[in-house]
Amino acid sequence: MAHIPVLLNEVINDLLIRKGGVLVDGTLGGGGHSRALALHAEGPITIVGLDRDASAIKTAAENLKDLDAKIILKKSDYRNFESVLIDYGIKKVDAFLLDLGFSSNQMDGNDDGQGRGFSFQRAEPLLMTLDDSPKDGDLTARYIVNNWDEKNIETIIRNYGEEKHSKKIAKAIVEARKMGNIDNSLLLSEIITRAVGRRGKIHPATKSFQALRITVNDELGALLETLPKMLEFLKPDGRISVISFHSLEDRIVKTFGKNNKTDLKILHKKPVIASAEEITSNPRSRSAKLRTFQKISS
Ligand SMILES: C[S@@+](CC[C@H](N)C(=O)[O-])C[C@H]1O[C@@H](n2cnc3c(N)ncnc32)[C@H](O)[C@@H]1O
Structure with missing residues (x-):
């Protein structure tokens, strides 16, 4: 089943991007969030989409190709976003998005039906690499x-x-x-x-x-290391949204907000969670938590 982006409207509400703005989607997946954010932006934007999975990049490229946007897609860990921005001469970012973990496409296996061991119901090679x-x-x-x-x-x-x-x-x-x-x-x-x-x-x-x-995949290490770097690249009033799926990730995101209170406004006192309707139509959203931070303009 194709991946359905979680908390889509909530992310759109938090990350309204100005014309000419730059979105860094560090966990591009099939590009569902990026696409919606570009369509709701105030004008054409630049999307820098990163994923460790080359097949996700391929799916996203197809999904984003008709957008009126500058699109830069790279197979890369999001922890290396800085070098991608430097390569493209991008100095500051309006919005960062991380929608953590793995996608339904990865769970279901690649086009040839070959999975990577995320499923405990099928005999797949035990890789679990993103x-x-x-x-x-x-x-x-x-x-x-x-x-x-x-x-x-x-x-x-x-x-x-x-x-x-x-x-x-x-x-x-x-x-x-x-x-x-x-x-x-x-x-x-x-x-x-x-x-x-x-x-x-x-x-x-x-x-x-x-x-x-x-x-x-050193998932917690990547998150811990990258959030402070994102803050450095954020424009004044720029925002960082993170969707996490378990308490260990959410704790890191929450602590990042607390530790940077002088630079960041915390948009939601409590993390945003999926509505009952969304959980019914997309059970994957059951454990999703969205936190968004805005850089305080000095
Ligand atoms: C939940 S999916 C994202 C779905 C996407 N938001 C959409 O709307 O289609 C998470 C994606 O992030 C990627 N990913 C996870 N950790 C990553 C990392 N450290 N660097 C780059 N990509 C990562 C996974 O390979 C997966 O494709």
């Missing part, structure tokens, strides 16, 4: 579950999955790998399910998969 063509030596979930020691696996599952059964799960993974490599996502999800049992609506492997994905 990059669709990881290089030899890049960290993968397969490497972690087959090589890391039990304590380290337990630590990431506890800290990044907030999983209370982390100890049991790490032990089960290390036991299972003695029988042979754990090399697909279905096998890993079965090992976890056997270790903790099935209860409630949420799949028992959800939190462990989240932890592996966060670790493989």
Whole structure:
């Protein structure tokens, strides 16, 4: 199923971009948010769209091609946005958007149906990289579950999955790998399910998969490192909007706002969440939280 942008109207309300303004969409995905922001802007704008996934860039290029906008798309981690701006002679930015995590397209697999291990219901290669063509030596979930020691696996599952059964799960993974490599996502999800049992609506492997994905892609590190850099590039009155999907990310975003109170106005006291209608039509929006900050003009 094609990715549906979450909290779209809420993002449009927060990021009204002036004619000639620059939007940096650090998590371009299929370009749904960028497209809507360009259509609602006060005139033609420049979109700098970044994604670690080349297939996302390809989808977005198609989706954005009819816009009256200057469009710069790059396969890049958003933590490197600065070098892209320098390459294109862009000194200041009107709006930054981060819509974190992975898209439904990545969950569903590429055009050829080949997934990357995000699904615990299909036997996919256990990569969990946001990059669709990881290089030899890049960290993968397969490497972690087959090589890391039990304590380290337990630590990431506890800290990044907030999983209370982390100890049991790490032990089960290390036991299972003695029988042979754990090399697909279905096998890993079965090992976890056997270790903790099935209860409630949420799949028992959800939190462990989240932890592996966060670790493989250094998702929290990227966010922590990049938010302060975005502030440096923001024009006076410019805005940063971040949509996060779990409490670890949201905590980083909230703390960034608190730590920069002298430079930033916090637009919403509480994060904006999806309406009941949006959650019904797009269950992915259930855990989305939007926070927006505006640079105080001095
Ligand atoms: C939730 S999707 C974005 C969807 C997009 N807003 C839309 O409307 O289609 C998140 C995207 O961000 C990308 N991504 C996540 N972390 C990234 C990072 N550190 N640098 C660049 N892209 C990243 C993922 O590859 C994925 O395509």
